[in-house]
Amino acid sequence: MSILLRHVIPPPHSVLYSTSEKSKLNFPSFRNPRFSFSSIKATAATPMASTTKKVLVPIANGTEPIEAVITIDVLRRGGADVTVASIEKQIRVDATYDVKLVADSLLSECSDAVFDLITLPGGIPGATNFKNCQLLEKLVKKQVEDGKLYAAVCASPAVAFGSWGLLNGLKATCHPFFMDELKSSGAITVESRVHEEGNVVTSRGPGTTMEFAVALVEKLFGKEKADEVSGPLVMRSNHGDEYSIKELNPMQWTFDNVPQVLVPIANGTEEMEAIIIIDILRRAKVNVVVASVEDSLEILASRKVKLEADMLLDEAAKLSYDLIVLPGGLGGAQAFAKSEKLVNMLKKQRESNRPYGAMCASPALVLEPHGLLKGKKATAFPAMCNKLSDPSEIENRVVVDGNLITSRGPGTTMEFALGIVEKLFGRDKALELAKPMLFTHP
Numbered sequence: 001m002s003i004l005l006r007h008v009i010p011p012p013h014s015v016l017y018s019t020s021e022k023s024k025l026n027f028p029s030f031r032n033p034r035f036s037f038s039s040i041k042a043t044a045a046t047p048m049a050s051t052t053k054k055v056l057v058p059i060a061n062g063t064e065p066i067e068a069v070i071t072i073d074v075l076r077r078g079g080a081d082v083t084v085a086s087i088e089k090q091i092r093v094d095a096t097y098d099v100k101l102v103a104d105s106l107l108s109e110c111s112d113a114v115f116d117l118i119t120l121p122g123g124i125p126g127a128t129n130f131k132n133c134q135l136l137e138k139l140v141k142k143q144v145e146d147g148k149l150y151a152a153v154c155a156s157p158a159v160a161f162g163s164w165g166l167l168n169g170l171k172a173t174c175h176p177f178f179m180d181e182l183k184s185s186g187a188i189t190v191e192s193r194v195h196e197e198g199n200v201v202t203s204r205g206p207g208t209t210m211e212f213a214v215a216l217v218e219k220l221f222g223k224e225k226a227d228e229v230s231g232p233l234v235m236r237s238n239h240g241d242e243y244s245i246k247e248l249n250p251m252q253w254t255f256d257n258v259p260q261v262l263v264p265i266a267n268g269t270e271e272m273e274a275i276i277i278i279d280i281l282r283r284a285k286v287n288v289v290v291a292s293v294e295d296s297l298e299i300l301a302s303r304k305v306k307l308e309a310d311m312l313l314d315e316a317a318k319l320s321y322d323l324i325v326l327p328g329g330l331g332g333a334q335a336f337a338k339s340e341k342l343v344n345m346l347k348k349q350r351e352s353n354r355p356y357g358a359m360c361a362s363p364a365l366v367l368e369p370h371g372l373l374k375g376k377k378a379t380a381f382p383a384m385c386n387k388l389s390d391p392s393e394i395e396n397r398v399v400v401d402g403n404l405i406t407s408r409g410p411g412t413t414m415e416f417a418l419g420i421v422e423k424l425f426g427r428d429k430a431l432e433l434a435k436p437m438l439f440t441h442p
Contacts (some may be wrong), residue, residue: 053116053220055082058107058136064123065099066206067153069275071119073303073410074213077229078221080117085110087133096123097282099275102306107135117220118143120161122154122175122205130160137164144199149219151201153212158182161200171195172202176442193239193438206279207439210235210272210411234382234397234409240441243415243434245422246396248377251403253355253423255322259286261420262321264342265309266293268331270360271301272410277327280417283433284425291316293339302329317341323420324349328360328381328409336366343370350403355423357405359416364388367406378406414439 055075059068068084075082086093086103095101118140120130130136137160143150144166152161158178161167162185172187173195183189193208194201194215201219203212210233218226261281265274274290281288292299292309299307310316324346326336336342343366349356350372358367364384367373377393378401379385385394393399397412398419405423407416418439422430434440 053080054114055080055216055220056110056113056115056118056139057082057084058087058118058120058130058133059084059093059095059101059103060087060126060129060133061094062123062126062129063093063095063101063121064126064154064206065095065097065101065275066279067121067123067209068095068101069305070206070209070272070410071121071153071213071216072305073272074210074229074233075216075220076303078217078225080217080220083110083113083115087129087136096126097279099279100308107133107139111135111139115143115148117149117151117216119149119151119201119216120153120156121209122152122156124155124159127155127159130156131163136160140164140166147199149199149201149216151203151212151216153203153209154205157187157202158185161185161202162187167200167202170200171197172200173204174202175205175438177436205436205438207414207434207437208239211239232381232383232409233411235411236397236415240438242431242440243398243418245398245400245415245419246393247400248393249402250400251353253322253403255424259322259424260320261286261288262316262319262324262345263288263290264293264313264316264324264326264336264339265290265299265301265307266332266335266339267299267301268329268333268335269299269301269307269327270329270332270410271303271305271307273327273329273360273413274301274307276410276413277325277417277420280414280421280433280437283437284421284429286421286424289316289319289321293335293342302331313339313341317345321349321354322424323355323357325356325405325420326358326362326366327413328358328362330361330365333361333365336362337369346370346372353403355403355405357407357416357420359407359413360384360409363406373404376404377401378404379408380406381409 084103085107087107091103154175157174158181168186194203290310291313293313297309360381363380364387379394379399398407418430435442
């Protein structure tokens with residue numbers, strides 16, 4: 001699956017909910033050849049929410065796609081003008097887990113631009129490629145000299161910022177695998193999930209990136225905007241704790257050899273939800289088929305990230321699946337509901353007692369109106385739960401009822417995907433994945 005990242009200034013978004021918790025305590029690549037695809041207060045001036053904020057997100061071969069896409073999505077929700085720039089010789093880069101990222105431009109085309117924030121996703125060898133990019137080093141050092149914001153997550157604080165001497169004497173965090181390297185660079189290491197000091201923000205991994213991105217929104221636009229943006233994310237308050245799922249009518253999910261999972265996408269699909277599901281299932285070595293319900297492989301996701309499917313749904317419908325799982329996003333869910341072929345596939349899945357699932361808007365807009373929640377307990381995006389005929393379990397972040405799994409929003413997607421892994425392979429396997437992602441404490 002290709003993820004084509006295009007520069008679009010998003011419209012303002014109306015949102016609900018409370019701010020993410022900011023804790024002061026505190027990369028292997030599986031290839032699937034079928035897809036191309038803490039806190040010290042800042043000394044910076046108080047940001048003016050009325051001013052357009054320009055953000056640079058570099059990407060490279062080996063960038064972690066969850067970290068890139070969550071950062072872009074959340075910053076665009078906040079109203080930032082995000083430019084995604086490839087440090088390679090071409091705008092298309094090979095991210096981890098065989099995802100292809102296509103940037104807005106080459107980094108060389110941004111050399112004269114001025115940014116309010118430069119933020120680096122992690123991933124290996126992505127962070128190493130950042131380190132070796134002289135132009136990126138020059139731009140970030142200029143950012144520091146000008147007293148502007150700079151940030152990094154996962155391996156990048158140690159491998160890139162540390163090697164450039166930008167964290168000497170400063171408190172910072174990174175992925176646990178790179179803490180020794182961070183310390184040797186002169187940084188004072190802390191184990192915070194997100195750490196802010198002056199104009200630099202650092203974080204630990206895929207499982208901390210949403211908190212990191214919300215912190216960046218606050219740095220750019222202020223706490224009120226960050227509180228507003230965090231609403232539909234449905235983030236956890238107990239970051240780092242083991243996740244739990246509510247399971248009713250337990251049954252074993254079975255498969256032959258390698259699980260075959262269908263993830264449909266459509267115009268308006270929530271890109272964070274799609275990418276997190278795909279990334280985590282691939283880490284578990286599941287064979288994921290991404291199918292477009294549109295007339296073309298390429299779809300425009302909810303925050304203007306372009307996703308390219310593996311195949312059209314017509315072709316995907318010829319195959320059999322151990323699980324069909326729908327990401328959310330309002331427009332995407334509406335498209336799913338209108339797809340007779342997809343609805344029929346879901347009905348056959350249910351009739352044969354094979355697993356199926358949905359999250360965010362999709363349980364309410366796809367499963368409920370087509371009778372796919374009859375006799376089942378489910379949850380959905382909070383604002384959509386009034387459309388469910390049985391709301392008795394809606395407050396749970398992930399609900400499994402026999403062969404059905406449902407969840408609430410972007411901030412519950414990791415739990416949702418790990419819940420799928422748990423049902424397929426057991427809880428030990430799910431926790432084995434969760435810890436190095438820093439979703440749970442390592």
